[in-house]
Amino acid sequence: xxxxxxxxxxxxxxxxxxxxxSLLLRITRNCPWNKCKFCGVYRGTSFSIRPKEHLxxxxxxxxxxxxxxxxAENMDPHEVRSMVNNLKNQLGDEQSWAYSSALNWYRxxxxxxxxxxxxxxxxxxxxxxxxxxxxxxxxxEAERIxxxxxxxxxxxxxxxxxxxxxxxxxxxxxxxxxTGSDVILGLVKKGTTKAKQILAGQKVKAxxxxxxxxxxxxxxxxxxxxxxxxxxxxxxNQINPDYxxxxxxAVTEKASLIEDYKQGIFTRTNDTKMVxxxxxxxxxxxxxxxxxxxSDHIINLLPEAEGHLPDDKEKILSVLHGYLRLSERxxxxxxxxxxxxxMSSVHDLDNSSYRNHVEEIIQQYGIDNTNVDEFVDSLxxxxx
Ligand code: SF4
Numbered sequence: 001x002x003x004x005x006x007x008x009x010x011x012x013x014x015x016x017x018x019x020x021x022s023l024l025l026r027i028t029r030n031c032p033w034n035k036c037k038f039c040g041v042y043r044g045t046s047f048s049i050r051p052k053e054h055l056x057x058x059x060x061x062x063x064x065x066x067x068x069x070x071x072a073e074n075m076d077p078h079e080v081r082s083m084v085n086n087l088k089n090q091l092g093d094e095q096s097w098a099y100s101s102a103l104n105w106y107r108x109x110x111x112x113x114x115x116x117x118x119x120x121x122x123x124x125x126x127x128x129x130x131x132x133x134x135x136x137x138x139x140x141e142a143e144r145i146x147x148x149x150x151x152x153x154x155x156x157x158x159x160x161x162x163x164x165x166x167x168x169x170x171x172x173x174x175x176x177x178x179t180g181s182d183v184i185l186g187l188v189k190k191g192t193t194k195a196k197q198i199l200a201g202q203k204v205k206a207x208x209x210x211x212x213x214x215x216x217x218x219x220x221x222x223x224x225x226x227x228x229x230x231x232x233x234x235x236x237n238q239i240n241p242d243y244x245x246x247x248x249x250a251v252t253e254k255a256s257l258i259e260d261y262k263q264g265i266f267t268r269t270n271d272t273k274m275v276x277x278x279x280x281x282x283x284x285x286x287x288x289x290x291x292x293x294x295s296d297h298i299i300n301l302l303p304e305a306e307g308h309l310p311d312d313k314e315k316i317l318s319v320l321h322g323y324l325r326l327s328e329r330x331x332x333x334x335x336x337x338x339x340x341x342x343m344s345s346v347h348d349l350d351n352s353s354y355r356n357h358v359e360e361i362i363q364q365y366g367i368d369n370t371n372v373d374e375f376v377d378s379l380x381x382x383x384x
Contacts, residue, residue: 007054009061009098012116014041016174016212016245017296019146021108023101024116025058026050027131031118033150037188038178038219040254042118052127056134061095063138065102066110112144120147121154121173125161132168146172152192154200162207172210174245175200180235181227184220187265188257194235201239211241215281217274218249221266229277233284240288246306248274248299250380270373271301271335272324278305279320285309292316299380301338304345322346332372333358339379 010026030045068087072080084099091098113135120128135145147170154162154175179185180194204211213236220228236244249269251257261268269277282292288309295303305319306312323346326334330349337343337358348354361367367375 007057008094009058009096009101010050011097011101015114015116016146016148018212019112019114021105022112022114022144022146023062023105023110023142024114025055025131025135026116027055027120027123027128027147028117032122033119033152033191035189035191036178037257037260038216038249038251038255040252040256043254049123052130055131058098059131059134059138061091061098062102062105064091065099066106066139069103069106110139110141112146113139113142115145115147115170118148119150119153121149121157121165125157125165128170129164129168132165132170136169144171145169146174148174148176149200149204150192151175151177151197151200154203155192155196157203159203159206162203162209166207166209170209172212172242173204174212174214175204177201177213177232177235178216179219179228179232181220181224181231184224184228184231187224187260188219194231198235198238201235201241205239205241210243211239212243212245213239213241214245214247215278216247216249217277217281218269221261222269222273223266225269225273225277226280229280230284233281233286236290237284237286237288241290244285244290244292245296246278246292246294246300247297248301250299250377252381268373271376272331275301275320275323279317279324282313282316282320285313298341301335302346319346328369332367332369333362335372335376336361336367336379339376 010029011024012026012029015022015024027050029048029050031042032047034042034045034047064087068083072083088099132145135142154173175197177197178188178190180197182194185192185194201211201213215232217228248271251261251268260266291308292306294300294306302319302323305316307316323331323334326346333355334343334346334349337348337354340358340361342354342357343349365375
């Protein structure tokens with residue numbers, strides 16, 4: 001029996017790495033902006049909002065499954081199989097994803113929920129409050145409900161609505177600030193300004209919602225490298241987000257930024273320049289208590305460059321400066337070691353087995369100073 005016309009339980013394409021164990025609930029499809037030149041995730045797709053009643057069905061299906069899993073803990077496997085088949089028949093094919101989503105979430109302790117896709121706060125605040133309220137009713141044990149959001153969208157939401165959304169249960173928001181520079185924001189078509197980024201960040205914090213801001217070293221190319229660092233630090237200093245997550249620039253063929261490189265609008269930075277930029281950004285963070293996170297994505301060159309501000313600032317900078325002090329040859333060895341997954345710290349250069357392996361790769365592919373950037377780019381594209 002079809003539960004509702006055009007209804008299917010849906011799961012979107014991406015989530016932050018920190019939401020790996022979360023239940024994914026798809027509020028909207030794709031990105032309502034979809035113009036950022038560095039982002040190819042939703043290229044060629046169109047945005048839509050899923051009907052609220054479909055979300056309620058998604059939530060209720062996951063509830064039925066997790067209730068069944070709880071009861072099944074101490075039951076005979078044959079009986080469990082029959083109960084699973086009965087529920088599958090009852091829910092229908094439209095819900096095939098619900099079973100695997102619920103099972104994955106149940107096995108991970110049912111602690112957190114992530115609302116997909118790229119900007120859930122774009123829906124009407126009343127609808128978001130209703131969805132959150134239903135989630136909390138069905139899963140009162142869930143400790144965290146999180147979403148991506150665009151600054152431009154959050155900046156338009158009233159403080160009262162943000163508070164209602166927070167009170168209904170949304171307790172963490174991930175915002176892709178990318179850069180605090182208006183020049184770079186304009187060039188990459190981010191569709192917002194530094195002032196809006198600051199306003200949105202402060203609004204999230206004022207509502208009592210945890211805030212992750214993402215920074216992209218390298219986004220302004222060599223031309224705007226210092227500007228990217230300094231303007232981002234200035235914006236972050238005015239927001240004091242809970243987390244500053246580093247996402248080193250990696251450009252795929254799907255991202256239109258490639259065209260800007262071809263036309264010479266930017267010249268592309270390499271790993272070493274991006275470490276210099278990150279270092280300058282962090283040196284200019286003052287008076288904030290954010291946690292810098294570098295290890296949550298393989299794309300970052302130095303995962304050890306993380307910690308709590310202000311106490312760990314010198315420790316983080318010493319990791320970055322340690323890399324910058326290496327000779328050009330050692331930097332190349334480490335870059336290849338990291339991008340091939342062999343190394344995760346410059347101390348791994350002391351491991352002769354890793355080192356020999358990287359030397360073999362260098363020989364095999366004929367890598368030197370003239371082509372290492374290209375080689376590293378091709379490796380990084382595997383991760384995004
Ligand atoms: S970066 Fe975010 S806002 Fe920009 S196009 Fe990609 S998903 Fe949309």
